[in-house]
Amino acid sequence: MDPQLKAGDAVRAPFAGVPIAVIDPADIGAVAAAALLRDDQRGRVLRVTGPEPLRPADRLRILAGVLGRDLRLDAQPDDEARAEMLQNMPEKYVDAFFDFYVAGSLDESVVTTTVRDVTGRPPRTFEQWAAAHAASFAWHRGSRSC
Template sequence: MIVVTGATGNVGRALVGQLAAARVPVRGLTRDPARAHLPEGAETARLDPAAGAASLAPLFTGASGLFLHLHAVGERGRHTAALLEAARAGGVRHVVVLSSSIIGEGADESHPIHIAHSALESAVRDAGFDWTFLRPGAFATNSLQWAPQTRAGDTVRGPFAGAVTAPVHEADIAAVAARAFLDDGHVGAAHRLSGPDAVTTEEQIHAIGAALGRTLRFVDIPPEEVGPELFPHVPPQMLPAILASFAAAVGSRPEITTTVEDVTGSPARTFEEWARDHKDDFRA
């Protein structure tokens, strides 16, 4: 049994679906099971991270693996210890952590994303579990932030048109997570994940337009004009650090890895494929 936190999120839902399709017992944890609508074959259970280790332990009954998402342990990781204690009591031995590529040699250890994910990795390592860390770079799903604008018209406003990333499809992150649980050789590995190509923010908008059969125009705006409404997935206190990261990515050469293909045997999906997979999200 694999327990998946964040089961209704982008990566978690993809992982639950892939495991269920492979007939691997999987239990998706969510704060609202009634609205989860997880794939057939998956169990659904309610996660209240503040409930304490004793109350959380039954969620892990019969489980050998845990997919751990930062959001499952609460703000600033305040419920990490309790959740890991419950997982151990339930029999979990292997934890696969959804971390971040910001962790690595020469990283800015003061960046809030680094601080949060480094603490989560350390907690799992120090608790004595077998572990695998997944460190993806830019998520392709971050582009869903533009959906309100594409639903309203053909002009998208945002900062840093020339910021370059190698966005990774959530299904590819999930596929690597599944192999980490099911195959030998991943314990103690820190897998760095990316998409196959470097693309600018403006190129992403054009790819979304192509998937919709429309011509979208990107209007570059100064970062000082950016409000939280343009980055709804980013906590407001983290927005300045995120904007600084985008500024640094203008004209950059992002890290591109072959990890997805190395681990799964299939090449990483392109951003154009992601846009086609998500075109309905961008329609009114």
């Protein structure tokens, strides 16, 4: 459980303006299994994405709808995000994140058809993922304890 969701309805997140075509981990697993088991996938580089690019506020709005909560995004300034990230990971990784998302050297908003091409079904949406994992957030319905 995200401690921020447990504490209240405001979620502080970096890179608020960056859209990402987030992928359901189950879709990654389905594509990986096909890549390992099927000869037609051997040796291919498979870039998997979700079905649509979403900014952090979009994902939070979807999660709020699933959970029936009035969640709101508090965009974290870059300097604060950098300082917080440096507490948890090596500087070269933090620099990479800022190169990707602030300098724009990586565009993860591009949607691919890989999940559909490999599995025969569309990738799951963030809303489907959130609904499937709503029980993980069940503490919000009663007391705020897990």
